[in-house]
Amino acid sequence: MLAPGAFANLLTPKAGGSPNANQIHSLYVIILYVAAVVFVGVEGALIYSLYKFRAKKVRVAAQIHGNTRLEIGWTIGAALILVILTVVTFVKLPSIINPPNTSAPFLESALSEPTPPNGKRLVICVQGRQFIWRYVYGAACESNPFSAKLPYSYQEMYVPADTTVVLSITSVDVIHSWWVPSLGGKVDAVPGNVTYTWFKAKGPALYHGQCAQLCGRQHAFMTALVNVISPTQYQSWLSQQRQAISTANSQVTQLRSFLTRTGNL
Template sequence: MTTGGIRIKAWAATACALLCGVAWANPKPGQLNMPRGVTEWSERPYLLNNVALGVCVVIGVLVFGAMAIAMVRFRKSRGAVAEKWTHNTTLEIVWTTIPVLILVVLAYLATGGLTTFADTTGSQMTVKVTGYQWKWRYDYVEYRGKAIDKVGFMSRLDAQSDETRQLGSGLDPHAVQVDGENTYLLNVDEPLVVPVGVKIRFVITAGDVIHSWWVPDLGWKIDAIPGIVNAAWATIKTPGVYRGQCAELCGQDHGFMPVVVKAVTRSEFEQWLAQRQARAAPAPAATAPAPAKQG
Protein backbone atom coordinates (compact mmCIF):
# COMPACT_ATOMS: atom_id res chain seq x y z
CA MET A 1 0.00 0.00 0.00
CA THR A 2 1.26 3.49 -0.84
CA THR A 3 2.02 6.13 1.79
CA GLY A 4 -0.95 8.15 0.55
CA GLY A 5 -3.27 5.17 0.98
CA ILE A 6 -2.05 4.61 4.53
CA ARG A 7 -2.65 8.27 5.36
CA ILE A 8 -6.16 8.18 3.92
CA LYS A 9 -7.01 5.11 6.00
CA ALA A 10 -5.57 6.72 9.13
CA TRP A 11 -7.61 9.90 8.60
CA ALA A 12 -10.74 7.84 7.91
CA ALA A 13 -10.25 5.84 11.11
CA THR A 14 -9.74 9.04 13.10
CA ALA A 15 -12.85 10.66 11.64
CA CYS A 16 -14.90 7.55 12.35
CA ALA A 17 -13.69 7.51 15.94
CA LEU A 18 -14.60 11.16 16.45
CA LEU A 19 -17.98 11.03 14.74
CA CYS A 20 -19.11 7.73 16.21
CA GLY A 21 -17.84 8.26 19.75
CA VAL A 22 -21.28 9.22 21.03
CA ALA A 23 -22.54 5.75 20.13
CA TRP A 24 -19.77 3.76 21.83
CA ALA A 25 -21.57 3.53 25.17
CA ASN A 26 -24.82 2.39 23.59
CA PRO A 27 -24.04 1.09 20.10
CA LYS A 28 -26.83 0.37 17.66
CA PRO A 29 -26.49 -0.64 13.99
CA GLY A 30 -26.43 2.49 11.83
CA GLN A 31 -26.81 4.85 14.80
CA LEU A 32 -26.11 8.47 13.85
CA ASN A 33 -28.03 10.44 16.45
CA MET A 34 -28.17 10.33 20.24
CA PRO A 35 -30.79 7.88 21.59
CA ARG A 36 -34.24 9.07 22.58
CA GLY A 37 -33.75 7.50 25.99
CA VAL A 38 -36.11 5.56 28.24
CA THR A 39 -36.80 8.02 31.05
CA GLU A 40 -39.41 10.72 31.57
CA TRP A 41 -36.74 13.40 31.19
CA SER A 42 -34.62 12.01 28.33
CA GLU A 43 -36.88 13.46 25.62
CA ARG A 44 -35.70 16.97 26.56
CA PRO A 45 -32.01 16.62 25.62
CA TYR A 46 -33.04 14.65 22.53
CA LEU A 47 -35.31 17.52 21.43
CA LEU A 48 -32.69 20.16 22.27
CA ASN A 49 -30.05 18.24 20.32
CA ASN A 50 -32.28 18.07 17.25
CA VAL A 51 -33.27 21.75 17.50
CA ALA A 52 -29.62 22.82 17.79
CA LEU A 53 -28.68 20.51 14.90
CA GLY A 54 -31.45 21.98 12.75
CA VAL A 55 -30.31 25.53 13.53
CA CYS A 56 -26.71 24.66 12.65
CA VAL A 57 -27.77 22.99 9.39
CA VAL A 58 -29.82 26.01 8.31
CA ILE A 59 -27.01 28.42 9.18
CA GLY A 60 -24.49 26.20 7.41
CA VAL A 61 -26.58 25.99 4.25
CA LEU A 62 -27.09 29.78 4.16
CA VAL A 63 -23.49 30.71 4.92
CA PHE A 64 -21.73 28.15 2.73
CA GLY A 65 -24.36 28.55 0.02
CA ALA A 66 -23.70 32.32 -0.11
CA MET A 67 -19.96 31.66 -0.16
CA ALA A 68 -20.31 29.20 -3.06
CA ILE A 69 -22.48 31.60 -5.06
CA ALA A 70 -20.06 34.46 -4.44
CA MET A 71 -17.04 32.38 -5.47
CA VAL A 72 -18.70 31.10 -8.66
CA ARG A 73 -20.71 34.10 -9.90
CA PHE A 74 -18.53 36.96 -8.73
CA ARG A 75 -15.02 35.70 -9.33
CA LYS A 76 -12.36 37.90 -10.89
CA SER A 77 -12.06 35.73 -14.01
CA ARG A 78 -15.62 36.72 -14.93
CA GLY A 79 -14.83 40.38 -14.61
CA ALA A 80 -16.38 40.98 -11.21
CA VAL A 81 -15.27 44.17 -9.48
CA ALA A 82 -15.42 44.53 -5.70
CA GLU A 83 -17.81 47.10 -4.26
CA LYS A 84 -16.31 50.13 -2.50
CA TRP A 85 -18.89 50.59 0.30
CA THR A 86 -17.70 50.20 3.87
CA HIS A 87 -20.74 48.95 5.75
CA ASN A 88 -24.51 48.52 5.76
CA THR A 89 -26.14 49.42 9.05
CA THR A 90 -29.41 47.57 8.34
CA LEU A 91 -27.58 44.37 7.39
CA GLU A 92 -25.35 44.55 10.46
CA ILE A 93 -28.39 44.95 12.74
CA VAL A 94 -30.06 41.95 11.11
CA TRP A 95 -27.08 39.60 11.31
CA THR A 96 -26.48 40.61 14.93
CA THR A 97 -30.10 40.38 16.10
CA ILE A 98 -30.89 36.99 14.56
CA PRO A 99 -27.93 35.11 16.18
CA VAL A 100 -28.70 36.74 19.54
CA LEU A 101 -32.33 35.57 19.34
CA ILE A 102 -31.22 32.06 18.37
CA LEU A 103 -28.79 31.91 21.32
CA VAL A 104 -31.43 33.19 23.73
CA VAL A 105 -33.90 30.49 22.63
CA LEU A 106 -31.27 27.73 22.88
CA ALA A 107 -30.12 29.02 26.28
CA TYR A 108 -33.73 29.05 27.51
CA LEU A 109 -34.28 25.46 26.43
CA ALA A 110 -30.95 24.29 27.87
CA THR A 111 -31.43 26.09 31.19
CA GLY A 112 -34.91 24.67 31.59
CA GLY A 113 -33.56 21.20 31.00
CA LEU A 114 -30.70 21.60 33.49
CA THR A 115 -32.95 22.86 36.26
CA THR A 116 -35.47 20.05 35.83
CA PHE A 117 -33.08 17.09 35.79
CA ALA A 118 -31.27 18.44 38.85
CA ASP A 119 -34.52 18.75 40.84
CA THR A 120 -34.67 15.50 42.81
CA THR A 121 -37.57 16.48 45.08
CA GLY A 122 -40.22 13.80 45.37
CA SER A 123 -37.78 10.97 44.76
CA GLN A 124 -38.95 7.55 45.92
CA MET A 125 -35.52 5.92 45.93
CA THR A 126 -31.90 6.96 46.44
CA VAL A 127 -28.83 5.24 45.02
CA LYS A 128 -25.29 6.36 45.78
CA VAL A 129 -22.79 5.94 42.92
CA THR A 130 -19.06 6.12 43.67
CA GLY A 131 -16.38 5.99 41.00
CA TYR A 132 -13.03 4.31 41.60
CA GLN A 133 -10.08 3.42 39.39
CA TRP A 134 -11.47 1.50 37.57
CA LYS A 135 -14.85 0.34 38.77
CA TRP A 136 -18.11 1.62 40.21
CA ARG A 137 -19.67 1.09 43.62
CA TYR A 138 -23.43 1.18 44.12
CA ASP A 139 -25.05 1.63 47.53
CA TYR A 140 -28.81 1.50 47.97
CA VAL A 141 -29.66 4.22 50.48
CA GLU A 142 -33.45 4.48 50.62
CA TYR A 143 -36.53 3.01 48.94
CA ARG A 144 -40.07 4.35 49.29
CA GLY A 145 -39.40 6.07 52.60
CA LYS A 146 -37.47 3.22 54.22
CA ALA A 147 -33.71 3.25 54.78
CA ILE A 148 -31.74 0.40 53.24
CA ASP A 149 -28.85 -0.98 55.25
CA LYS A 150 -25.81 -2.83 53.92
CA VAL A 151 -27.00 -3.36 50.35
CA GLY A 152 -24.15 -2.34 48.08
CA PHE A 153 -21.53 -3.82 45.80
CA MET A 154 -18.68 -3.12 43.40
CA SER A 155 -19.42 -3.36 39.68
CA ARG A 156 -16.45 -4.28 37.48
CA LEU A 157 -15.77 -5.16 33.86
CA ASP A 158 -17.03 -8.69 33.19
CA ALA A 159 -14.49 -11.52 33.21
CA GLN A 160 -14.88 -12.40 29.51
CA SER A 161 -14.17 -8.85 28.33
CA ASP A 162 -11.34 -8.51 30.82
CA GLU A 163 -9.71 -11.70 29.56
CA THR A 164 -10.21 -10.76 25.92
CA ARG A 165 -8.67 -7.29 26.28
CA GLN A 166 -5.34 -8.62 27.54
CA LEU A 167 -2.46 -8.24 25.09
CA GLY A 168 -1.71 -11.51 23.37
CA SER A 169 -4.93 -13.18 24.53
CA GLY A 170 -5.78 -14.24 20.97
CA LEU A 171 -9.46 -13.99 21.81
CA ASP A 172 -11.96 -12.40 19.42
CA PRO A 173 -13.76 -9.30 20.81
CA HIS A 174 -16.71 -10.04 18.50
CA ALA A 175 -17.24 -13.33 20.36
CA VAL A 176 -18.02 -11.48 23.60
CA GLN A 177 -21.82 -11.52 23.48
CA VAL A 178 -24.86 -11.55 25.72
CA ASP A 179 -28.15 -12.67 24.15
CA GLY A 180 -26.70 -12.13 20.68
CA GLU A 181 -25.50 -8.59 21.44
CA ASN A 182 -21.81 -7.75 21.31
CA THR A 183 -20.91 -6.56 24.81
CA TYR A 184 -17.13 -6.34 24.58
CA LEU A 185 -16.05 -3.75 27.19
CA LEU A 186 -19.74 -2.91 27.77
CA ASN A 187 -20.73 -5.54 30.33
CA VAL A 188 -20.11 -5.88 34.06
CA ASP A 189 -20.04 -8.67 36.60
CA GLU A 190 -22.94 -7.14 38.56
CA PRO A 191 -25.31 -4.49 37.14
CA LEU A 192 -27.17 -1.78 39.01
CA VAL A 193 -30.72 -3.12 39.46
CA VAL A 194 -33.49 -0.51 39.67
CA PRO A 195 -37.30 -0.52 39.33
CA VAL A 196 -39.27 1.08 36.52
CA GLY A 197 -41.89 3.72 37.24
CA VAL A 198 -40.05 4.99 40.33
CA LYS A 199 -38.35 8.39 40.58
CA ILE A 200 -34.77 7.50 41.50
CA ARG A 201 -32.35 10.03 42.96
CA PHE A 202 -28.74 9.34 42.04
CA VAL A 203 -26.07 10.89 44.28
CA ILE A 204 -22.73 10.61 42.53
CA THR A 205 -19.20 11.08 43.82
CA ALA A 206 -15.71 9.54 43.52
CA GLY A 207 -13.16 8.04 45.84
CA ASP A 208 -9.92 8.88 44.03
CA VAL A 209 -9.95 10.93 40.80
CA ILE A 210 -12.64 12.53 38.63
CA HIS A 211 -14.89 10.07 36.78
CA SER A 212 -18.17 10.60 34.93
CA TRP A 213 -21.20 8.31 35.18
CA TRP A 214 -22.92 8.15 31.81
CA VAL A 215 -25.79 6.02 30.53
CA PRO A 216 -27.05 7.53 27.23
CA ASP A 217 -30.55 6.10 27.64
CA LEU A 218 -31.01 8.03 30.89
CA GLY A 219 -30.46 11.28 28.98
CA TRP A 220 -27.65 12.74 31.11
CA LYS A 221 -24.18 12.19 32.47
CA ILE A 222 -22.84 13.43 35.80
CA ASP A 223 -19.24 14.00 36.87
CA ALA A 224 -18.11 11.97 39.88
CA ILE A 225 -15.72 14.26 41.78
CA PRO A 226 -13.89 13.41 45.02
CA GLY A 227 -15.25 15.45 47.92
CA ILE A 228 -18.30 16.65 45.95
CA VAL A 229 -21.71 15.01 45.70
CA ASN A 230 -23.67 15.68 42.50
CA ALA A 231 -27.28 14.62 42.11
CA ALA A 232 -29.74 13.87 39.32
CA TRP A 233 -32.88 11.82 38.90
CA ALA A 234 -34.42 9.36 36.48
CA THR A 235 -37.77 7.61 36.16
CA ILE A 236 -37.21 4.71 33.78
CA LYS A 237 -40.31 3.85 31.78
CA THR A 238 -39.32 0.58 30.10
CA PRO A 239 -37.72 -2.56 31.58
CA GLY A 240 -34.43 -3.51 29.96
CA VAL A 241 -30.65 -3.40 30.19
CA TYR A 242 -29.07 0.00 29.51
CA ARG A 243 -25.33 0.34 29.03
CA GLY A 244 -22.94 3.22 29.48
CA GLN A 245 -19.33 4.07 30.31
CA CYS A 246 -17.13 6.36 32.31
CA ALA A 247 -17.01 9.57 30.24
CA GLU A 248 -14.07 11.28 31.96
CA LEU A 249 -10.45 10.29 31.26
CA CYS A 250 -9.47 8.90 34.65
CA GLY A 251 -6.35 6.80 34.12
CA GLN A 252 -4.87 3.93 32.17
CA ASP A 253 -7.95 1.68 32.44
CA HIS A 254 -10.50 4.43 31.84
CA GLY A 255 -11.92 2.51 28.88
CA PHE A 256 -12.56 -0.58 30.99
CA MET A 257 -15.14 0.66 33.53
CA PRO A 258 -18.54 0.32 31.86
CA VAL A 259 -21.91 1.07 33.46
CA VAL A 260 -24.85 -1.33 33.23
CA VAL A 261 -28.30 -0.47 34.57
CA LYS A 262 -30.86 -3.27 34.69
CA ALA A 263 -34.41 -1.93 34.97
CA VAL A 264 -37.03 -4.43 36.16
CA THR A 265 -40.63 -4.27 37.31
CA ARG A 266 -41.29 -2.97 40.80
CA SER A 267 -42.27 -6.42 42.11
CA GLU A 268 -39.10 -7.99 40.69
CA PHE A 269 -36.97 -5.25 42.24
CA GLU A 270 -38.60 -5.61 45.65
CA GLN A 271 -38.00 -9.36 45.54
CA TRP A 272 -34.35 -8.80 44.55
CA LEU A 273 -33.91 -6.19 47.28
CA ALA A 274 -35.39 -8.49 49.92
CA GLN A 275 -32.97 -11.23 48.91
CA ARG A 276 -29.99 -8.86 49.15
CA GLN A 277 -31.12 -7.56 52.52
CA ALA A 278 -31.54 -11.10 53.83
CA ARG A 279 -28.06 -11.96 52.62
CA ALA A 280 -26.62 -8.90 54.37
CA ALA A 281 -28.47 -9.52 57.65
CA PRO A 282 -26.27 -10.89 60.47
CA ALA A 283 -26.74 -14.53 61.40
CA PRO A 284 -28.74 -15.03 64.62
CA ALA A 285 -26.58 -15.61 67.68
CA ALA A 286 -26.43 -19.18 68.91
CA THR A 287 -28.43 -19.81 72.09
CA ALA A 288 -26.27 -21.08 74.94
CA PRO A 289 -27.49 -24.39 76.45
CA ALA A 290 -29.19 -24.15 79.84
CA PRO A 291 -26.96 -25.20 82.77
CA ALA A 292 -27.59 -28.68 84.16
CA LYS A 293 -29.48 -28.85 87.45
CA GLN A 294 -27.51 -29.94 90.54
CA GLY A 295 -28.96 -33.02 92.31
Protein backbone atom coordinates (compact mmCIF):
# COMPACT_ATOMS: atom_id res chain seq x y z
CA MET A 1 0.00 0.00 0.00
CA LEU A 2 2.86 2.39 0.73
CA ALA A 3 5.03 1.58 -2.24
CA PRO A 4 3.10 1.80 -5.50
CA GLY A 5 4.93 1.86 -8.81
CA ALA A 6 6.85 4.84 -10.08
CA PHE A 7 3.93 5.99 -12.21
CA ALA A 8 1.09 5.50 -9.77
CA ASN A 9 -2.13 7.43 -10.36
CA LEU A 10 -1.21 9.05 -13.64
CA LEU A 11 -4.78 9.94 -14.54
CA THR A 12 -7.08 9.09 -11.63
CA PRO A 13 -7.13 9.82 -7.91
CA LYS A 14 -6.35 7.25 -5.24
CA ALA A 15 -9.20 5.05 -4.05
CA GLY A 16 -9.85 1.52 -2.93
CA GLY A 17 -9.89 1.99 0.83
CA SER A 18 -13.41 3.18 1.47
CA PRO A 19 -16.74 3.43 -0.43
CA ASN A 20 -16.70 7.26 -0.50
CA ALA A 21 -13.22 7.31 -2.05
CA ASN A 22 -14.40 4.75 -4.61
CA GLN A 23 -17.48 6.79 -5.47
CA ILE A 24 -15.40 9.95 -5.91
CA HIS A 25 -13.07 7.93 -8.11
CA SER A 26 -15.89 6.75 -10.37
CA LEU A 27 -17.35 10.29 -10.56
CA TYR A 28 -13.89 11.54 -11.51
CA VAL A 29 -13.59 8.90 -14.23
CA ILE A 30 -16.92 9.96 -15.80
CA ILE A 31 -15.74 13.58 -15.92
CA LEU A 32 -12.40 12.42 -17.28
CA TYR A 33 -14.08 10.72 -20.25
CA VAL A 34 -16.13 13.82 -21.08
CA ALA A 35 -13.07 16.04 -20.61
CA ALA A 36 -10.92 13.83 -22.84
CA VAL A 37 -13.43 14.15 -25.70
CA VAL A 38 -13.57 17.95 -25.36
CA PHE A 39 -9.79 18.19 -25.01
CA VAL A 40 -9.04 16.07 -28.07
CA GLY A 41 -11.73 17.82 -30.13
CA VAL A 42 -10.64 21.38 -29.39
CA GLU A 43 -6.88 20.75 -29.47
CA GLY A 44 -7.45 18.85 -32.71
CA ALA A 45 -9.29 21.79 -34.26
CA LEU A 46 -6.50 24.12 -33.11
CA ILE A 47 -3.67 21.99 -34.47
CA TYR A 48 -5.56 21.31 -37.70
CA SER A 49 -6.11 25.01 -38.36
CA LEU A 50 -2.49 25.85 -37.47
CA TYR A 51 -1.35 23.24 -39.96
CA LYS A 52 -3.93 23.65 -42.70
CA PHE A 53 -4.39 27.40 -42.97
CA ARG A 54 -0.81 28.70 -43.13
CA ALA A 55 -0.19 31.61 -45.46
CA LYS A 56 1.98 29.33 -47.61
CA LYS A 57 -1.03 27.11 -48.34
CA VAL A 58 -3.90 29.57 -48.17
CA ARG A 59 -3.09 32.77 -50.02
CA VAL A 60 -6.30 34.64 -49.29
CA ALA A 61 -8.11 34.50 -45.98
CA ALA A 62 -11.88 34.10 -46.04
CA GLN A 63 -13.38 37.29 -44.67
CA ILE A 64 -15.89 35.82 -42.24
CA HIS A 65 -17.13 37.99 -39.37
CA GLY A 66 -19.04 35.36 -37.44
CA ASN A 67 -21.97 33.04 -37.46
CA THR A 68 -24.79 33.52 -34.99
CA ARG A 69 -26.11 29.96 -35.31
CA LEU A 70 -22.68 28.57 -34.57
CA GLU A 71 -22.31 30.87 -31.55
CA ILE A 72 -25.66 29.80 -30.14
CA GLY A 73 -24.86 26.18 -30.99
CA TRP A 74 -21.61 25.94 -29.07
CA THR A 75 -22.96 27.97 -26.16
CA ILE A 76 -25.81 25.49 -25.76
CA GLY A 77 -23.48 22.57 -26.41
CA ALA A 78 -21.08 23.64 -23.67
CA ALA A 79 -23.99 24.26 -21.30
CA LEU A 80 -25.46 20.82 -22.05
CA ILE A 81 -22.21 19.08 -21.16
CA LEU A 82 -22.22 20.92 -17.85
CA VAL A 83 -25.88 20.04 -17.21
CA ILE A 84 -25.00 16.38 -17.72
CA LEU A 85 -22.06 16.63 -15.31
CA THR A 86 -24.29 18.38 -12.76
CA VAL A 87 -26.86 15.59 -12.92
CA VAL A 88 -24.19 12.91 -12.62
CA THR A 89 -22.66 14.69 -9.62
CA PHE A 90 -25.93 15.01 -7.74
CA VAL A 91 -26.84 11.39 -8.50
CA LYS A 92 -23.49 10.28 -7.08
CA LEU A 93 -23.48 12.68 -4.15
CA PRO A 94 -25.52 10.66 -1.59
CA SER A 95 -23.15 7.70 -1.91
CA ILE A 96 -20.23 10.01 -1.19
CA ILE A 97 -21.58 11.94 1.78
CA ASN A 98 -23.87 9.37 3.45
CA PRO A 99 -22.11 6.53 5.25
CA PRO A 100 -23.36 2.95 4.80
CA ASN A 101 -24.22 0.63 7.67
CA THR A 102 -21.48 -0.93 9.68
CA SER A 103 -21.15 -4.54 8.59
CA ALA A 104 -19.00 -5.63 11.52
CA PRO A 105 -20.63 -6.31 14.92
CA PHE A 106 -21.55 -2.85 16.15
CA LEU A 107 -19.50 -1.06 18.74
CA GLU A 108 -21.51 1.94 19.81
CA SER A 109 -24.03 4.41 18.54
CA ALA A 110 -24.79 8.09 18.99
CA LEU A 111 -26.54 10.93 17.25
CA SER A 112 -24.56 13.42 15.22
CA GLU A 113 -23.73 13.90 11.58
CA PRO A 114 -22.97 11.89 9.49
CA THR A 115 -24.86 8.84 10.59
CA PRO A 116 -25.34 5.50 8.87
CA PRO A 117 -29.01 4.37 8.54
CA ASN A 118 -28.89 2.11 11.59
CA GLY A 119 -26.90 4.62 13.61
CA LYS A 120 -24.09 2.18 14.43
CA ARG A 121 -20.69 3.72 14.04
CA LEU A 122 -17.41 4.41 15.72
CA VAL A 123 -16.67 8.06 16.47
CA ILE A 124 -13.07 9.20 16.55
CA CYS A 125 -12.19 12.81 17.31
CA VAL A 126 -9.32 14.08 15.21
CA GLN A 127 -7.44 17.07 16.57
CA GLY A 128 -4.95 18.84 14.37
CA ARG A 129 -2.05 20.63 15.99
CA GLN A 130 1.36 21.79 14.81
CA PHE A 131 2.56 19.27 13.56
CA ILE A 132 0.84 16.06 14.58
CA TRP A 133 -2.63 14.52 14.56
CA ARG A 134 -4.20 13.38 17.84
CA TYR A 135 -7.01 10.82 17.81
CA VAL A 136 -9.44 10.32 20.67
CA TYR A 137 -11.56 7.16 20.49
CA GLY A 138 -15.23 7.02 21.43
CA ALA A 139 -18.29 9.24 20.99
CA ALA A 140 -17.71 10.88 24.39
CA CYS A 141 -14.74 12.69 22.81
CA GLU A 142 -17.13 15.09 21.13
CA SER A 143 -18.07 16.66 24.47
CA ASN A 144 -14.54 16.62 25.89
CA PRO A 145 -11.63 15.35 23.82
CA PHE A 146 -9.31 15.70 26.82
CA SER A 147 -11.45 13.53 29.10
CA ALA A 148 -9.15 11.35 31.17
CA LYS A 149 -11.10 8.16 30.51
CA LEU A 150 -10.79 8.11 26.74
CA PRO A 151 -8.01 6.29 24.95
CA TYR A 152 -6.05 8.33 22.46
CA SER A 153 -3.14 7.99 20.08
CA TYR A 154 -0.96 10.25 17.95
CA GLN A 155 -0.20 10.10 14.21
CA GLU A 156 -1.25 6.46 13.74
CA MET A 157 -4.98 5.79 13.95
CA TYR A 158 -6.26 2.29 14.71
CA VAL A 159 -9.69 1.40 13.35
CA PRO A 160 -11.71 -1.79 13.11
CA ALA A 161 -12.35 -3.16 9.61
CA ASP A 162 -15.83 -3.08 8.01
CA THR A 163 -16.95 -0.49 10.53
CA THR A 164 -18.33 2.90 9.63
CA VAL A 165 -15.89 5.29 11.27
CA VAL A 166 -17.07 8.85 11.72
CA LEU A 167 -14.35 11.44 12.23
CA SER A 168 -15.13 14.60 14.16
CA ILE A 169 -12.36 16.95 13.16
CA THR A 170 -11.08 20.14 14.69
CA SER A 171 -7.85 21.96 15.37
CA VAL A 172 -6.32 23.44 18.48
CA ASP A 173 -4.08 25.99 16.74
CA VAL A 174 -3.95 26.83 13.02
CA ILE A 175 -5.95 25.37 10.13
CA HIS A 176 -4.99 21.85 9.10
CA SER A 177 -6.64 19.53 6.63
CA TRP A 178 -7.35 15.85 7.24
CA TRP A 179 -6.66 13.75 4.18
CA VAL A 180 -6.05 10.05 3.64
CA PRO A 181 -6.52 9.76 -0.16
CA SER A 182 -7.62 6.13 -0.28
CA LEU A 183 -10.23 6.72 2.42
CA GLY A 184 -12.02 9.68 0.84
CA GLY A 185 -11.77 13.42 0.36
CA LYS A 186 -10.11 15.95 2.57
CA VAL A 187 -11.76 17.97 5.32
CA ASP A 188 -10.27 21.08 6.87
CA ALA A 189 -9.55 21.08 10.59
CA VAL A 190 -10.47 24.63 11.54
CA PRO A 191 -10.06 25.93 15.11
CA GLY A 192 -13.45 26.89 16.52
CA ASN A 193 -15.27 24.62 14.06
CA VAL A 194 -16.03 20.92 13.99
CA THR A 195 -16.12 19.19 10.62
CA TYR A 196 -17.02 15.61 9.86
CA THR A 197 -16.11 12.88 7.47
CA TRP A 198 -16.39 9.13 7.49
CA PHE A 199 -14.87 6.00 6.01
CA LYS A 200 -15.46 2.30 6.09
CA ALA A 201 -12.31 0.34 5.33
CA LYS A 202 -11.60 -3.28 4.66
CA GLY A 203 -8.71 -4.73 6.57
CA PRO A 204 -6.08 -5.47 7.35
CA ALA A 205 -4.50 -2.49 5.64
CA LEU A 206 -2.34 0.55 6.30
CA TYR A 207 -3.24 3.85 4.66
CA HIS A 208 -1.00 6.86 4.33
CA GLY A 209 -2.22 10.43 4.57
CA GLN A 210 -0.92 13.91 5.12
CA CYS A 211 -2.09 17.31 6.36
CA ALA A 212 -3.15 19.17 3.22
CA GLN A 213 -3.32 22.77 4.45
CA LEU A 214 -0.17 24.83 5.00
CA CYS A 215 0.19 24.85 8.79
CA GLY A 216 3.73 26.04 9.39
CA ARG A 217 7.34 25.09 8.95
CA GLN A 218 7.00 21.34 9.47
CA HIS A 219 3.80 21.01 7.43
CA ALA A 220 5.61 18.42 5.29
CA PHE A 221 5.98 16.09 8.26
CA MET A 222 2.43 16.24 9.54
CA THR A 223 1.53 12.79 8.27
CA ALA A 224 -1.19 10.37 9.25
CA LEU A 225 -1.40 6.58 9.17
CA VAL A 226 -4.64 4.66 9.38
CA ASN A 227 -4.12 1.09 10.54
CA VAL A 228 -7.16 -1.04 9.75
CA ILE A 229 -7.33 -4.12 11.97
CA SER A 230 -10.03 -6.66 12.81
CA PRO A 231 -12.69 -5.60 15.38
CA THR A 232 -11.33 -8.05 17.97
CA GLN A 233 -7.78 -6.80 17.48
CA TYR A 234 -9.16 -3.29 17.79
CA GLN A 235 -10.81 -4.10 21.12
CA SER A 236 -7.60 -5.54 22.49
CA TRP A 237 -5.58 -2.60 21.12
CA LEU A 238 -7.99 -0.23 22.90
CA SER A 239 -7.54 -1.95 26.25
CA GLN A 240 -3.76 -2.03 25.74
CA GLN A 241 -3.77 1.66 24.94
CA ARG A 242 -5.94 2.43 28.00
CA GLN A 243 -3.51 0.44 30.09
CA ALA A 244 -0.48 2.21 28.63
CA ILE A 245 -2.05 5.64 29.13
CA SER A 246 -3.03 4.99 32.73
CA THR A 247 0.43 3.57 33.48
CA ALA A 248 2.06 6.64 31.96
CA ASN A 249 -0.36 8.92 33.84
CA SER A 250 0.38 7.31 37.19
CA GLN A 251 4.12 7.54 36.51
CA VAL A 252 3.76 11.23 35.71
CA THR A 253 1.69 11.73 38.86
CA GLN A 254 4.34 10.01 40.93
CA LEU A 255 7.09 12.04 39.31
CA ARG A 256 5.14 15.26 39.82
CA SER A 257 4.54 14.56 43.50
CA PHE A 258 8.20 13.60 43.95
CA LEU A 259 9.36 16.80 42.26
CA THR A 260 6.92 18.91 44.26
CA ARG A 261 8.00 17.23 47.49
CA THR A 262 11.67 17.81 46.78
CA GLY A 263 11.01 21.40 45.81
CA ASN A 264 12.03 20.98 42.18
CA LEU A 265 8.66 21.94 40.72
